[in-house]
Amino acid sequence: MSDVNTKIDGIVQGSDVLLFMKGTPMFPQCGFSSRAIAILQHLGVEFGSVDVLQDQEVRQGIKAYSDWPTIPQLYVKGEFVGGSDIMMEMYESGELKTLLDEKGVTHAA
Amino acid sequence: MAMAADQIEMLIREGIPDAHVEITDLAGDGDHYAARVVSASFRGMPRVRQHQAVYAALGDRMGGVLHALQLTTAAPPEE
Numbered sequence: 369m370s371d372v373n374t375k376i377d378g379i380v381q382g383s384d385v386l387l388f389m390k391g392t393p394m395f396p397q398c399g400f401s402s403r404a405i406a407i408l409q410h411l412g413v414e415f416g417s418v419d420v421l422q423d424q425e426v427r428q429g430i431k432a433y434s435d436w437p438t439i440p441q442l443y444v445k446g447e448f449v450g451g452s453d454i455m456m457e458m459y460e461s462g463e464l465k466t467l468l469d470e471k472g473v474t475h476a477a
Numbered sequence: 478m479a480m481a482a483d484q485i486e487m488l489i490r491e492g493i494p495d496a497h498v499e500i501t502d503l504a505g506d507g508d509h510y511a512a513r514v515v516s517a518s519f520r521g522m523p524r525v526r527q528h529q530a531v532y533a534a535l536g537d538r539m540g541g542v543l544h545a546l547q548l549t550t551a552a553p554p555e556e
Contacts, residue, residue, distance in 0.1 A: 400545070436525075437532050437540040450525050453548045457524070 372429035379426070380443040383416030384473045388430050388441040390421050397421060400452040404440040407452075407459045412476025413468060445471045480543050482510065485535070489514060492534020503547065511547040520552040527551075 380386050385408065391397030393405050408415050420427035420439055427439070434441050434448045442449040444467060449455070458464040468475050482500040489498050489512070496516040503509040512531070519527045527550035532539050539546065 431540070435529055437535075437537075439540075448525065450528065454524050454528065457549065 370429075372425050373433055376426060376429055376433045379416075379418055380446050384445055384471070385413050385415035385468075386443045387415055387417045388420055388426070388439055388443075389417050390419065390439055392419055393417055398439070400438070401440045404442065404452045404455055407455050407464070408442075410459070410477060411465060411468065413473060444468065444473065447471075480538065481507065485510060485512065485543070485546070488536070488538070489531055489534045493518060493530060497553070503545075509545040510543075511549075513549045513551075515551050515553050517553055519550055522552075524550065 387401075387404055387408065389396060389398075389401035389404060391401055393409075396402035396405055405417075418426060420430065430439070430441060431437055436448070436451060438451055440452050440455075442451075442455055449464075449467065450458070455464065458467065465475070465477055482502055486498045486500050490496050493514065493516050495518060496514050499513045501511040503511055514527075514531050516530075518530070522530075528548055531548060531550060535543060535546075
């Protein structure tokens with residue numbers, strides 16, 4: 369396994385809910401990342417985030433790691449959930465909340 | 478850099494031949510699209526895999542020349 373994959377492994381294992389994004393939760397730098405943050409905040413879930421704009425290695429590496437070409441990317445308990453479109457669909461259908469419940473992640477929603 | 482809507486549709490249909498593809502130009506600027514892709518091959522496939530199939534069809538354009546593609550996928554209703 370390459371160094372960057374090991375690094376990403378460490379990141380996704382480090383938080384129950386982890387968002388790879390552009391910018392920070394306070395200052396998202398892209399509409400899709402902003403939407404992802406809004407969903408997580410609506411769910412009232414604690415999450416970690418990684419600003420890929422600050423780390424070119426992770427920015428490129430995460431695409432291969434997840435087999436997913438775009439940012440944001442959501443991980444729950446080390447498992448890839450999807451990008452912002454999937455997050456939105458799952459949020460609207462209630463599946464995202466169910467997923468958090470199933471994974472034993474506490475949330476306020 | 479941008480891509481035309483019919484080019485996106487063509488690429489998706491090359492990758493997923495039975496796909497029904499609807500492209501909407503969200504901002505009218507040829508750069509922000511929404512795509513809805515319906516294919517029988519998606520049946521029983523988790524959403525992540527469905528999206529990966531579309532991204533695979535678009536190749537390295539996704540996240541490159543094609544920055545903003547809002548994607549929804551589905552299998553057609555059972556007959």
